[in-house]
Amino acid sequence: MARLIEFSRRSTGQLQKILTFYDERNGSxxxxxxxxxxxxxxxxxxAQTPTASSPSTRSDVRFFYLMGFTIIFxxxxxxxxxxxIRSSARKPLKIYQIK
Known part of the structure; x- marks a missing residue:
């Protein structure tokens, strides 16, 4: 059975800012x-296979890259x-660095 997918309050706010930025910059x-x-x-x-993503220093936290962003879950x-949802250009947090 597939896992339920949720977005934290922080990631929802970050996503909204990202989408708004691209809308305004591109005019579309x-x-x-x-x-x-x-x-x-x-x-x-x-959600089907979370271990197919990159590991972090915490066993229950992983991440993947998408279009210039790091998605941490x-x-x-x-x-x-x-x-x-962080820009991949930002300095990475130690907790999310690969072991």
Whole structure:
């Protein structure tokens, strides 16, 4: 059975800022809709096999890259929670660095 997918309050706010930025910069929502579609497809895939993503220093937290962003999530047997959507250009947090 697939895991339930949730977005944290933080990741929801970050996603909204990302989508708004691209809408304003491009004068269109085409890229934002494409980004959102890719994000949702990848999160659904991760919900099926979360260990197919990159490990972090915490056993229950993993991450993957998408279109210049690092998507950080926590998972257990029932849920996948997207914790943060960070620009990959930012300095990585130590907790999310590969062991």
């Amino acid at each position: 929502d085409n890229y934002s809709r494409h980004f959102l579609k890719c994000l949702l497809e990848d999160v659904h895939r991760i 926590r998972y257990n047997s029932k849920r996948v929670i997207v914790l943060s």
